[in-house]
Amino acid sequence: MTDGMLRVGRLAELTGLTVRTLHHYDELGLVRPSRRTAAGYRLYDDTDVERLYRVIALRQLGLPLERIAEVLDDAASLESTLCTHDRLLAEQIAALQSIRARIGVSLATVRARSTPSSDLLDVIREVTSMDETMAKYFDADQMGELARRRETVGDERIAEVENRWPSLMAEVDAAMAEGVDPASPRAVALAVEWMGLLEEFHGNDPGLKESLYAVAHDNADLQADESATPMFAGPTKEQMAFVGQAWEHRG
CATH class of the missing domain: 1.10.490 (Globin-like)
Structure with a gap:
C-alpha cells in the first residue's frame, strides 16, 4: 500500500480477481487506477475500489462488460438494464422449465412402454409431435408453470x-x-x-x-x-x- 492506496497485486488478493483481469479492466476503461508509481505500477484509491466492487456485483448478475461500462455511472440506465436482464432471465427460466417438462414426457413414455433402443426414434417422433401440439395452446410461461406443477405434484x-x-x-x-x-x-x-x-x-x-x-x-x-x-x-x-x-x- 502506498499513501493509503492499493497496488494491483494486493487488490487482486482482496477481491479474488487475477492481476490479469484488473489489467484488462484498466485497458477497457472499466476500472482505471487513479495513480501510478514512478515505476509504472498501478495504484487504486477508495473510489477505484468501490467502482471495482460495483463491477464485480454487476458481473455476478450476468451483465457483459460492455453493458457494465455503459451503466455504471447512469442510475437510470442501470435500472433499465437490470429490468431487461431480469426479463431475459425469466424467459430463459421458462424455456428451461419447458424443456424439462418435455424431457419428463419422454421419460414417462419410455418407462411406460419399456421401450427398446430400436424403438426410441418412434418415441421421439411421438413426443415431438405432442410438443408441437402443446405449443399451440400453452405459451412459454404456462409451460414453465406446468413444469413447476409437475415437480410439486411428483x-x-x-x-x-x-x-x-x-x-x-x-x-x-x-x-x-x-x-x-x-x-x-x-x-x-x-x-x-x-x-x-x-x-x-x-x-x-x-x-x-x-x-x-x-x-x-x-x-x-x-x-x-x-x-x-x-x-x-x-x-x-x-x-x-x-x-x-x-x-x-x-x-
Whole structure:
C-alpha cells in the first residue's frame, strides 16, 4: 500500500480477481487506477475500489462488460438494464422449465412402454409431435408453470392420475349407456373426481384451465370427425357434456 492506496497485486488478493483481469479492466476503461508509481505500477484509491466492487456485483448478475461500462455511472440506465436482464432471465427460466417438462414426457413414455433402443426414434417422433401440439395452446410461461406443477405434484402422483383417466372415462361411458341421471349421486361422484383430476393439472390457474379445456374440446372435435386424427385419446364431447351436467348438481 502506498499513501493509503492499493497496488494491483494486493487488490487482486482482496477481491479474488487475477492481476490479469484488473489489467484488462484498466485497458477497457472499466476500472482505471487513479495513480501510478514512478515505476509504472498501478495504484487504486477508495473510489477505484468501490467502482471495482460495483463491477464485480454487476458481473455476478450476468451483465457483459460492455453493458457494465455503459451503466455504471447512469442510475437510470442501470435500472433499465437490470429490468431487461431480469426479463431475459425469466424467459430463459421458462424455456428451461419447458424443456424439462418435455424431457419428463419422454421419460414417462419410455418407462411406460419399456421401450427398446430400436424403438426410441418412434418415441421421439411421438413426443415431438405432442410438443408441437402443446405449443399451440400453452405459451412459454404456462409451460414453465406446468413444469413447476409437475415437480410439486411428483412423478408418482402424475402416473397415478394418468393411469386413472382411462378407467374413469370408461365409468362415465358406462353411466351414460345405462341412462344414469346426471343429477344422481353416482354421476356427481364421477364428475367430482373428473374435475379433481383436471385441477391437479391446472391448479386453478385461469390461463392453464382455459388452455386445457381448449385442447380437450378441439381433440373431441377431431374424435367426432371420422376423417381427422385426434391429438390423443382424450374425452369425447358426450363424456364432457355428461360430466358438465353432473358437476352442476354437486352439493
